[in-house]
Amino acid sequence: MKTSVCIIGGGPSGLMLSQLLHLKGIDTIVLERQSREYVLGRIRAGVLEHGFAELMREAECGERMDQEGEIHDGIIIAHDGEQQRVDLNKYSGGSSVLVYGQTELTRDLYEARDRMKGVVIHNVEDVQLHELVGTKPHVTYRKGDEIIRVDCDFIIGADGFHGVSRKSIPKTVLKEYEKIYPFGWLGLLSRTPPVSPELIYAKHERGFALCSLRSQVLSRYYIQVPLTDTVEDWSDEAFWAELKRRLPQDVATRLVTGPSIEKSIAPLRSFVAEPMRYGHLFLAGDAAHIVPPTGARGLNSAASDIYYLYHAMVAHYQQGDSSGLDNYSAKALARVWKAQRFSWWMTTLLHTFPDSPSYDQKLQQTDLEYLFSSDQALGSLAENYVGLPF
Numbered sequence: 001m002k003t004s005v006c007i008i009g010g011g012p013s014g015l016m017l018s019q020l021l022h023l024k025g026i027d028t029i030v031l032e033r034q035s036r037e038y039v040l041g042r043i044r045a046g047v048l049e050h051g052f053a054e055l056m057r058e059a060e061c062g063e064r065m066d067q068e069g070e071i072h073d074g075i076i077i078a079h080d081g082e083q084q085r086v087d088l089n090k091y092s093g094g095s096s097v098l099v100y101g102q103t104e105l106t107r108d109l110y111e112a113r114d115r116m117k118g119v120v121i122h123n124v125e126d127v128q129l130h131e132l133v134g135t136k137p138h139v140t141y142r143k144g145d146e147i148i149r150v151d152c153d154f155i156i157g158a159d160g161f162h163g164v165s166r167k168s169i170p171k172t173v174l175k176e177y178e179k180i181y182p183f184g185w186l187g188l189l190s191r192t193p194p195v196s197p198e199l200i201y202a203k204h205e206r207g208f209a210l211c212s213l214r215s216q217v218l219s220r221y222y223i224q225v226p227l228t229d230t231v232e233d234w235s236d237e238a239f240w241a242e243l244k245r246r247l248p249q250d251v252a253t254r255l256v257t258g259p260s261i262e263k264s265i266a267p268l269r270s271f272v273a274e275p276m277r278y279g280h281l282f283l284a285g286d287a288a289h290i291v292p293p294t295g296a297r298g299l300n301s302a303a304s305d306i307y308y309l310y311h312a313m314v315a316h317y318q319q320g321d322s323s324g325l326d327n328y329s330a331k332a333l334a335r336v337w338k339a340q341r342f343s344w345w346m347t348t349l350l351h352t353f354p355d356s357p358s359y360d361q362k363l364q365q366t367d368l369e370y371l372f373s374s375d376q377a378l379g380s381l382a383e384n385y386v387g388l389p390f
Contacts, residue, residue, distance in 0.1 A: 002152070008164065071099075086385075133279035183268060
């Protein structure tokens with residue numbers, strides 16, 4: 001097989017880039033290790049930046065998102081028994097976020113690729129990248145007993161943290177930065193009405209909690225748990241009881257509980273790999289960087305990578321201008337590190353750190369007090385939360 005761009009990874013990043021390039025007449029092939037059903041079964045974030053929503057519309061995938069997604073102009077931070085609202089629209093100069101589940105977003109992208117007869121190959125095994133700095137870059141994979149080769153101009157590694165793409169860059173070239181947090185998030189999805197029309201971020205001495213939603217009948221809740229905990233340690237009843245303890249009384253009173261549809265624990269980490277380009281290979285999304293979910297930057301950081309790659313590829317193929325490709329790594333990383341900073345700050349601000357000295361606890365409290373005493377501080381939070389410009 002031969003194509004212009006071979007994309008490793010059939011998640012939202014890979015699918016979106018494939019769709020955008022297809023609309024510009026640039027051929028792609030997407031290779032995905034898992035089945036489509038598996039990919040669509042993954043429960044992920046659902047807070048989209050304005051820029052991400054615009055990319056979905058440009059990819060001709062935004063119709064259902066615009067119909068069913070919910071515009072949020074603010075978030076609530078609960079602490080010390082009170083609730084304080086951050087007016088995102090006011091403090092960001094008129095921007096907002098869109099709440100739309102990543103599963104639904106991925107479904108929309110798959111349907112778009114189907115309509116356009118895009119090539120997305122699932123259940124591929126033993127993917128290997130070849131001649132990344134040579135003259136004939138190509139990818140091989142196994143399908144059953146057959147080894148198949150894909151010749152291409154460029155390879156996009158959108159295959160996540162555990163994928164083969166980043167591992168194909170020599171260790172002498174790649175530099176990795178990582179911070180592991182001493183806790184995780186236990187998340188529960190339930191077919192219940194959300195407790196609040198806006199997200200509630202709760203700081204509590206027992207640990208952080210988050211009240212989120214996917215729709216008016218589908219809610220997503222999280223509580224901070226030790227890394228030693230397992231899902232089996234937490235019955236639905238224990239989860240709801242602990243969540244209520246960490247919420248302000250009036251919020252806990254109106255919380256509607258129900259059986260879990262899905263329950264999982266995600267450890268929190270910050271991670272960045274540099275550079276994001278090696279020869280004909282370009283990394284995107286979780287293959288290159290991961291953030292704690294506190295600031296809702298993960299999927300949105302991946303979208304900025306796709307934005308830069310999309311425009312760089314179009315300039316290369318349509319105008320013969322490769323400057324965007326040459327500058328991709330530096331440009332993407334500049335925004336990635338800003339997202340890292342914001343996610344680290346939100347995580348540090350709102351979580352309970354085990355064995356934290358009293359000095360750090362006082363600084364954390366002072367940081368919260370300062371936040372709500374300064375329009376400039378609220379402006380910084382809002383600007384980052386709705387998304388920095390591409």
